[in-house]
Amino acid sequence: MxxxxxxxxxxxxxxxxxxxxxxxxxxxxxxxxxxxxxxxxxxxxxxxxxxxxxxxxxxxxxxxxxxxxxxxxxxxxxxxxNGPVASVVLLSHVPLNQLDGADLLLTSQSETSVQLVKIILEEFHKVTPKYHTGDILEAGKDKFKAILAIGDDALRLVESATYLYQFDLGDIWKRQTGLPxxxxxxxxxxxxxxxxxxxxxxxxxxxxxxxxxxxxxxxxxxxxxxxxxxxxxxxxxxxxxxxxxxxxxxxxxxxxxxxxxxxxxxxxxxxxxxxxxxxxxx
Structure with missing residues (x-):
């Protein structure tokens, strides 16, 4: 007992x-x-x-x-x-400044990374995409201009992705704020x-x-x-x-x-x- x-x-x-x-x-x-x-x-x-x-x-x-x-x-x-992290990544077909109004798929696994990418896009780059949330591993390559991937999914996608641009969010935050x-x-x-x-x-x-x-x-x-x-x-x-x-x-x-x-x-x-x-x- x-x-x-x-x-x-x-x-x-x-x-x-x-x-x-x-x-x-x-x-x-x-x-x-x-x-x-x-x-x-x-x-x-x-x-x-x-x-x-x-x-x-x-x-x-x-x-x-x-x-x-x-x-x-x-x-x-x-x-x-304190800079690049490799596992919190925005994969995109276009540069960041061309994502205004574009369809962007957000991971559903971490709200911190979702809010970080919104700060980077909306506050630092003054663009506002159309946000969607879903399974990034099942995302159609042509449906979304960009996807936010985190964790092990990001590491896998970076190894195999066909997106032209790979933006490391930790690196962008560090360059903008000087902070980890x-x-x-x-x-x-x-x-x-x-x-x-x-x-x-x-x-x-x-x-x-x-x-x-x-x-x-x-x-x-x-x-x-x-x-x-x-x-x-x-x-x-x-x-x-x-x-x-x-x-x-x-x-x-x-x-x-x-x-x-x-x-x-x-x-x-x-x-x-x-x-x-x-x-x-x-």
């Missing part, structure tokens, strides 16, 4: 290549009956965190921005890049923070350990993960070297800048700032 009443922490993680350093270390080194790993697409994890069917996890940055009253951000953890971009944060529900602070601190420490060990062991991570895409081990390593997993003050500044655009565009409310952090590692 005592075991059945034990709190089980439900931890969300995306099984994309970009999370592999943390994900692979977690599944091979963390053995806790009271910690359950939940693997889903980013959009599904956002919904589960919002509904309370997971307690914490790596979710699209905008999920925190939409519901800041529900969450805190675990310090030191992100999925981010934070694609995902590790958010935790406020109610879990309050009811299980010691368990949360233990989970936080293990995630940081997995982050550090995974980054230090990219060769082994690529041996395991490259074939899933598929990519060569060299391309896998080059890709993972561009992904960053910390949440430095500069990354927090970048996240704030993204949220300021979203507040200006009335996509999220002003209460998304300042950021609320969980950093109880004592």
């Amino acid at each position: 005592e075991q059945s009443n034990q709190k089980v922490a439900r931890i969300g993680m995306v099984k994309y290549l970009n999370t592999a350093p943390i994900h692979e270390k977690w599944i091979t080194s963390v053995q806790r009956d009271d910690w359950q790993l939940v693997e889903e697409a980013p959009s599904v994890l956002c919904k589960k965190l919002d509904e309370g069917t997971i307690d914490l996890g790596f979710v699209s940055s905008i999920e925190y921005g939409k519901h800041p009253e529900k969450y805190k951000i675990l310090s030191g953890l992100s999925i981010s890049a 971009f934070v694609y995902a944060v590790c958010a935790v529900r406020e109610d879990f923070c309050e009811s299980h602070p010691e368990m949360l601190a233990d989970i936080h420490r293990e995630l940081l350990r997995c982050r550090d060990e995974g980054v230090a062991d990219l060769e082994a991570i690529c041996e395991i993960s490259a074939a899933r895409i598929p990519l060569s081990k060299k391309k896998c390593r080059d890709y993972l070297l561009a992904i960053q997993y910390d949440l430095s003050p500069q990354k927090c500044k970048a996240l704030e800048a993204f949220f300021q655009f979203l507040i200006k565009r009335k996509t999220i409310q002003e209460k998304a700032l300042p950021l609320k952090m969980f950093a109880n590692l004592s």
Whole structure:
């Protein structure tokens, strides 16, 4: 009876290549009956965190921005890049300045990347396409002038796509703002923070350990993960070297800048700032 009443922490993680350093270390080194790993697409994890069917996890940055009253951000953890990222890509038949009024297919897997491409097109380049949402892998090549692809889908499409232009959104954001971009944060529900602070601190420490060990062991991570895409081990390593997993003050500044655009565009409310952090590692 005592075991059945034990709190089980439900931890969300995306099984994309970009999370592999943390994900692979977690599944091979963390053995806790009271910690359950939940693997889903980013959009599904956002919904589960919002509904309370997971307690914490790596979710699209905008999920925190939409519901800041529900969450805190675990310090030191992100999925981010300081420039090109290769897995958040706008594939297009025409240059960006010719996309005004054009049909553009958006991935349904990550709202953060959707909002980023809208900022890049509408704020930076002053064009507004006709947006559609759907399965980018099933998209007809002639139906859409451009498609937004993320994660492993983007890596596959970049390898085989016939689109003339490939725009890396992280690269464009960096050139426009001078800042890195934070694609995902590790958010935790406020109610879990309050009811299980010691368990949360233990989970936080293990995630940081997995982050550090995974980054230090990219060769082994690529041996395991490259074939899933598929990519060569060299391309896998080059890709993972561009992904960053910390949440430095500069990354927090970048996240704030993204949220300021979203507040200006009335996509999220002003209460998304300042950021609320969980950093109880004592």
